[in-house]
Amino acid sequence: MKFLRFAAGALAMAALLSPVVSRAADSDSRVAQLVAASGKALGVAKLAPYKTMRINATVSAIGLTGTLTQYVNFSDGRMAETTNLAPLLQSDGFDGQVTWNSDRTHLVWNDGGDSGHASEVNQAYVASLGLWQPNYRGATVTWAGPKTAAGRTYDGLSIQPSSSKVAFEMWFDRTTHLPARCVFPNGFTTATLIFSDYSTAHGVTYARSIHIDSTDGNNSDAKIVAVKLDPPGAEDALTRPKTQPTDFSMQNGKTSTTVPFMLGENHVYLDVMLNGKGPYHFIFDTGGSNVVDPAVAKEIGALSAGLAQGSGVGSQTEGLSFANVSTLQVGDATVKDQLFAVAPTRMGFGVSAGRQVDGLIGWEVLARYITTFDYANLQVTLAMPGAATPPANGHVVPFVFYGTQPQIACTIDAIPAECTIDTGARDTISLMSPFVVAHPEIVPSSMTAVGITGFGFGGAAMGKLGRVKSVGIDDLKLDNLVADYSSQNAGAFAAPFLAANIGGNLLRRFTVTFNYYNGTMTLVPNSDYAQLDTYERSGMFLIKKGNSVLVMDARAGTPAANAGIAKGDAITSVNGVATSTMQLGDVRGLLSQPAGTVVTLGITGKDGTSRTVKLTLADYV
Numbered sequence: 233m234k235f236l237r238f239a240a241g242a243l244a245m246a247a248l249l250s251p252v253v254s255r256a257a258d259s260d261s262r263v264a265q266l267v268a269a270s271g272k273a274l275g276v277a278k279l280a281p282y283k284t285m286r287i288n289a290t291v292s293a294i295g296l297t298g299t300l301t302q303y304v305n306f307s308d309g310r311m312a313e314t315t316n317l318a319p320l321l322q323s324d325g326f327d328g329q330v331t332w333n334s335d336r337t338h339l340v341w342n343d344g345g346d347s348g349h350a351s352e353v354n355q356a357y358v359a360s361l362g363l364w365q366p367n368y369r370g371a372t373v374t375w376a377g378p379k380t381a382a383g384r385t386y387d388g389l390s391i392q393p394s395s396s397k398v399a400f401e402m403w404f405d406r407t408t409h410l411p412a413r414c415v416f417p418n419g420f421t422t423a424t425l426i427f428s429d430y431s432t433a434h435g436v437t438y439a440r441s442i443h444i445d446s447t448d449g450n451n452s453d454a455k456i457v458a459v460k461l462d463p464p465g466a467e468d469a470l471t472r473p474k475t476q477p478t479d480f481s482m483q484n485g486k487t488s489t490t491v492p493f494m495l496g497e498n499h500v501y502l503d504v505m506l507n508g509k510g511p512y513h514f515i516f517d518t519g520g521s522n523v524v525d526p527a528v529a530k531e532i533g534a535l536s537a538g539l540a541q542g543s544g545v546g547s548q549t550e551g552l553s554f555a556n557v558s559t560l561q562v563g564d565a566t567v568k569d570q571l572f573a574v575a576p577t578r579m580g581f582g583v584s585a586g587r588q589v590d591g592l593i594g595w596e597v598l599a600r601y602i603t604t605f606d607y608a609n610l611q612v613t614l615a616m617p618g619a620a621t622p623p624a625n626g627h628v629v630p631f632v633f634y635g636t637q638p639q640i641a642c643t644i645d646a647i648p649a650e651c652t653i654d655t656g657a658r659d660t661i662s663l664m665s666p667f668v669v670a671h672p673e674i675v676p677s678s679m680t681a682v683g684i685t686g687f688g689f690g691g692a693a694m695g696k697l698g699r700v701k702s703v704g705i706d707d708l709k710l711d712n713l714v715a716d717y718s719s720q721n722a723g724a725f726a727a728p729f730l731a732a733n734i735g736g737n738l739l740r741r742f743t744v745t746f747n748y749y750n751g752t753m754t755l756v757p758n759s760d761y762a763q764l765d766t767y768e769r770s771g772m773f774l775i776k777k778g779n780s781v782l783v784m785d786a787r788a789g790t791p792a793a794n795a796g797i798a799k800g801d802a803i804t805s806v807n808g809v810a811t812s813t814m815q816l817g818d819v820r821g822l823l824s825q826p827a828g829t830v831v832t833l834g835i836t837g838k839d840g841t842s843r844t845v846k847l848t849l850a851d852y853v
Contacts, residue, residue, distance in 0.1 A: 262375045266387055269409040271364050278435040283307055284466040287459055293317060293444075293452030295539035295553070300454060303469040304360040309369055309393075310470045311356035319537060319554050319571055326356040327472045336571065339599055340475035341748075344632025345639055346650075346729035350398035351418050357393045358414055363402070370394035379403045379413075386412055397729065410437065420726045422447045433459075450540055480567045480600040487619035489563035493612050496585065496817050498658045498736030500605060502612060504593060505561035507532040512590035515581065516605075516612065517656030518746065519637050519724075519733070520594035522560070522572040528590045529555050529574050536574040551575075562597065565614040570596055583775040584687035584784075586816020592656070595636035599748045605655060607740040608758040617749055626745070626754035627706045634730070638746065638753060642731065643704035645674045649731030651705075653753060655744075657735030658686055660765055661703060662695065662716040667731045674700065675717065680852060683787030684773040685716040692784070695719050697767065697853045703738070708755065710738065713765045714853050737765070769849035770823040770831075772797065779812035781819055790852045795845050797835065804842070805834035827851045 271277075287302045298317035304310070312325035321336035331352035334340040343349055362369040368391070376388030379401070386403035403413040414425040423446045427439035442454045482489060493502040493516070503511035506524070509532050529536055536553035552575040560567045572591070581589040597603070602620035604613040613620075622628075631638040634652050642651035649667065662685065668675060679698040686693040693716070700715040715732075718725035725733065741761045745754040771790020775782050783801045786792040803811055806822050822831060829849045836842050 260375045263373055263389060266389065266404060266409070267363060267368075267373075270404055270411060273409040273437065274411075275432070275436045276361075276364055279306075279461070282461040284462055284470075285459065286463040286466065286469075287456055289454045289456045291315065291317065291452060291454050294320075294450055296320065296537065302359060303463075303466050304356070305466070305470055306360055306365070309356055309360045309362055309365075311352075311359045312470050317538070319556050323473070324352060325470070325472065326352050327470070330472070332472045334473055334475075337477045337479050337569070338473070338475065339477045340473050341599070341633055341636070343635060345634035346397050347419050347727065348633075348635055350396040351416070353393050353396040354391075354398065354400050354416055357391070357396075358400075358402070362393065363389075363391065372399075376401055381413065411439070419728045420447075420722045429455075477600060479569055480565070482614075482616055483564040483566060486564050488613055488615035489565050490611050490613045491563040493610055495607065495610055495736075495740065496587065497820065498740055499585065500612065500655055500736070501587070501589075502562065504591070505559070507534070507558050508561075513588055514590055515592045515656055516597075517592050517594040517654070518598060519652065519654035519656045520592045521636060522557070522570055522591075522593055522596050523552075523575050523577060524555070524557070524572045524591040525577045525589075526574050527578065529572070532557065534572065534574075540573075560593070560597070562593070562612075562614060565597075565601060567597060567600060581687075583777055586774075586776045586819075594656070598746055599636075602745065602747050602749075604743060604745040605739070606743045608743065608760070620745070620747070623743065623745055623754050623756050626756045627708055629706045629753045629755065631751050631753055633751075639730070640705065640753065642734070643702070644671075644731050645701045646704070647671060647674065647731075650729065651703075651732045651734050652730060653739070654733050654735050655739060657733055658737065659716050659735045660713045660737040661700065661735060662686075662693070662718055662725055662733045663700070664728075664730050664732060665695075665718040665720055665726050666728050668717050676700075679717065680790065681788035682719050683771075684785040685718075687773070687775070687784075692773075693718070693720065693723065693725055695725070697787075699765075699853065703732075703734070705734075705755065708757075710741075713738065714767045766824070766851070767853045768820060768824045769827055769829075769851060770847060771852060772823065774803070774816060774820060776816040781811040781814075781816060787852075791847055791850050795847050797833075797845060797847075798837075800838040802836045803833055804836050805832075807832050823847075823849065825849055 284305050289300045291298050291300045296317040300315045302313035308328055310328050314323040323334040325332055330342045331349045332342050372392045374390045376390040379386045379388040387406055388401050388403050390399050390401055392399035398418055401415040402411055405412045410430055411427055416423045423444055426443045429441035430437055431440050440456045444452045491502055493500045500516040501513055502516055504514040505511055512528055534555035534557050536555040538554050540552055552573045555572050555574050557570045557572050560570050577589045577591050601614040629640050631640045638653040639650055642649055676698040679696045682694055682696055684692045685695045695716040695718040698715055698717055700713050702709050702711050703713055720726045743756040771787045771792040772783050773785040775784045781803045783799055785799055786797045806819055811819055827850050831847045833845045833847055835845050
């Protein structure tokens with residue numbers, strides 16, 4: 233699961249209040265006229281003596297209700313807010329330099345990804361009323377023309393703050409000139425804020441109701457119940473807090489613990505204890521967060537609440553709820569009082585993994601322990617901060633957080649770019665669709681047809697397969713790698729500003745140590761480092777439901793499609809052995825044997841007829 237976000241989003245924008253000030257001449261007089269007219273309609277001149285503001289609001293989102301408190305500074309654009317939607321509690325802000333997040337355990341981190349940074353900066357710009365500051369506080373503001381929604385036409389402005397890579401739009405009522413909507417596009421998700429129920433107090437007009445319509449399905453409503461100007465404690469509230477989680481430990485006086493894992497199609501599977509029960513079989517995913525299957529949540533007595541839509545590698549969203557888990561234990565490492573998303577991992581991940589997947593762990597564990605994935609020896613080591621010895625002969629790679637996922641500088645065919653690191657991805661590297669479109673020179677002349685390249689939260693990931701000439705990390709360069717050239721316009725692989733997602737089939741060539749405290753990933757090559765990169769050789773993407781192995785995709789032009797195998801067919805036997813007695817990984821392994829190997833498959837078609845197919849495996853990538 234990639235990029236799953238527990239946040240309800242930008243739950244409330246400020247009341248759109250700010251002093252009217254003089255500015256430099258605008259290149260388009262319509263912009264200046266609209267800003268002036270809206271300022272007059274809002275009565276912002278009354279706010280000239282004030283520097284800060286606090287807004288208190290009630291919030292309804294993701295099936296939960298709660299409160300939001302937001303502080304803004306008019307003069308420098310800082311913002312901080314806390315949302316309490318029990319069991320969800322989070323804070324976030326922009327301190328003028330960095331955008332930061334904090335969870336309910338007081339774990340604080342900066343969002344260094346361009347998308348997350350832009351989202352927070354744009355929100356802070358609206359909340360602190362940058363549009364009515366001198367020179368729009370350095371933003372680029374242009375006329376966006378007439379905008380239409382729900383049968384009404386508005387005047388639109390396009391606004392891009394100086395430290396944001398994403399422009400947003402603000403729409404104004406043509407009669408009253410009051411702000412009516414803000415449209416925040418950010419990659420594959422767009423949030424539209426709709427302002428209503430305007431009220432006047434002390435000569436100032438502000439919207440008391442804000443509805444957020446999000447394309448990911450996580451809609452919300454906020455109602456402002458109080459506005460306080462120059463409130464006490466504003467400066468402390470606007471200061472980025474220090475991280476201080478105290479909820480993790482190591483048992484038996486140890487400073488580290490080492491546990492075995494099973495590597496299945498480049499996924500790291502290990503045993504986890506929850507609330508003293510288990511062991512449960514979890515994927516350890518640097519691209520994900522705590523997730524537990526509903527059946528497991530019931531077994532451990534973790535009651536769920538809320539209903540949100542989570543996104544992942546697929547183009548769809550999936551429903552999830554939230555639950556508290558008292559203890560999470562991996563070996564001798566214990567983390568207490570953790571928030572888990574509750575989602576059907578046994579059904580979703582299990583059918584594509586071919587084994588029981590009780591849940592996922594990721595960010596919450598990685599952010600607390602120094603974590604080493606030793607792929608050669610199939611071991612994970614968790615160490616307390618300060619207790620781990622830096623690996624010898626390692627290549628130290630700095631990273632920032634893309635949300636909660638490591639993001640590093642990389643090169644793709646010598647093109648400088650940014651890549652995310654994902655132990656939960658089976659492939660070598662998946663190139664983001666916007667990057668592929670922007671850099672046609674990296675697209676190889678020989679590629680496969682579009683097909684399923686993976687499966688996770690949000691469904692199947694689609695793309696073409698080809699070979700990238702080189703991937704550079706630090707001073708390492710890996711050549712002739714099999715790459716997924718994503719064709720998606722939604723989901724994680726349609727992310728802007730990123731080049732690629734580096735998966736387990738590349739990471740398994742190393743011993744990888746993550747230190748989230750100092751933002752470094754250390755790579756030590758193992759014996760697989762120079763191994764020729766290969767791909768499965770049938771052209772099928774298989775899933776397992778019950779005892780049946782089903783063909784979810786037979787990519788055009790591959791051995792399977794050429795042999796007449798199609799989506800919906802069931803493979804009943806391989807070389808005379810019934811697939812009902814086999815693990816899905818074993819079936820896939822037989823279809824990854826050397827090119828030229830002939831595999832005999834028993835097939836039952838969608839119409840119920842049976843046949844035998846002799847499939848000659850081939851390197852089609």
